[in-house]
Amino acid sequence: MERTVRNLVLWSATAALCCLGAFAQTGSTSASSSSAAGQSSAKLTTSERTFVKKAAEGGLAEVEFGKLAAERASSEDVKQFGQRMVDDHTKANDQLKELASEEGITLPDKLDAKDAASKARLEKLSGEQFDHAYMLDMVRDHTKDVTEFRTETKTAKDPAVKNFASQTLPTLEDHLKQAKSIESHTAHATRKAKSKATGI
Numbered sequence: 001m002e003r004t005v006r007n008l009v010l011w012s013a014t015a016a017l018c019c020l021g022a023f024a025q026t027g028s029t030s031a032s033s034s035s036a037a038g039q040s041s042a043k044l045t046t047s048e049r050t051f052v053k054k055a056a057e058g059g060l061a062e063v064e065f066g067k068l069a070a071e072r073a074s075s076e077d078v079k080q081f082g083q084r085m086v087d088d089h090t091k092a093n094d095q096l097k098e099l100a101s102e103e104g105i106t107l108p109d110k111l112d113a114k115d116a117a118s119k120a121r122l123e124k125l126s127g128e129q130f131d132h133a134y135m136l137d138m139v140r141d142h143t144k145d146v147t148e149f150r151t152e153t154k155t156a157k158d159p160a161v162k163n164f165a166s167q168t169l170p171t172l173e174d175h176l177k178q179a180k181s182i183e184s185h186t187a188h189a190t191r192k193a194k195s196k197a198t199g200i
Contacts, residue, residue, distance in 0.1 A: 044103055048161045051152050055164075056096055056107040058145055061115040062089040068122055069134050077182050078131045081138070088175070092168050099160050128186065135183035142176035 044052070062085045069082025100107050111119060118137060125133055149172055152165035 044105075044158050044161065048152075048156055048158050049103075049105060051148065051156070051165075052096065052100060052103075052105055052161065053107065054148070055168075056093065056100070057112055057115070058141065059089045059093040059096065060108060061111055061118070062141070063093065064111060064115070064119055065122065065134065065137065068119065069130075072122075072126065073131050073134065074127045075131045075182075075186060078135060078186065081178060081182055082134070084178075085138075085175070088171055092171070095164060095167075099164055102160065103158075132183070132186040135179060135186045138179040139176065139183050142172055142179055145172050146176055 066082040066085030066089065070079050070086065071082075073079045073082060097107060099105075110116075122130060122134055122137070146169070149165045149169045153162060153169060156162035156165060
């Protein structure tokens with residue numbers, strides 16, 4: 001009888017140790033899973049956050065200026081380009097909002113001081129003057145955008161930021177190519193109009 005009791009005690013102790021071991025292993029697995037999840041959702045670097053915010057500011061401006069061009073431009077090419085800016089940049093802005101939401105970044109919802117001043121300047125122009133000024137802005141803005149997005153495709157560490165930059169870059173490059181072509185036509189039209197007005 002005494003031997004039986006002793007065996008039962010030993011068996012209970014062994015079972016308890018096994019349970020504790022299993023619990024410890026589960027806890028360890030849980031901790032490593034939690035650590036892996038934390039690594040996968042690592043915070044963006046300062047430069048990546050700056051890029052996201054600047055991209056949002058630029059995209060917002062392109063939509064606002066594009067609406068203005070679609071309404072006020074005298075050239076059909078400029079009108080169509082303006083509408084393309086509204087369509088393409090609205091799509092890119094929506095993608096950027098999703099990325100920002102996942103990363104906890106608050107994006108601007110209105111033009112910054114510089115872009116607001118540019119819009120006010122454009123609103124005072126009409127006809128060929130508006131066309132040429134708007135297209136000059138588009139060439140300048142997209143030249144800067146292409147450079148920044150190209151850099152981000154090479155330097156970004158965050159997969160979502162890198163993917164956004166890589167997917168958007170070809171569209172921006174096409175915008176720049178089209179803007180340069182239309183700007184050369186508007187420049188010619190402006191020179192022609194000035195020449196006619198001055199009789200030279």
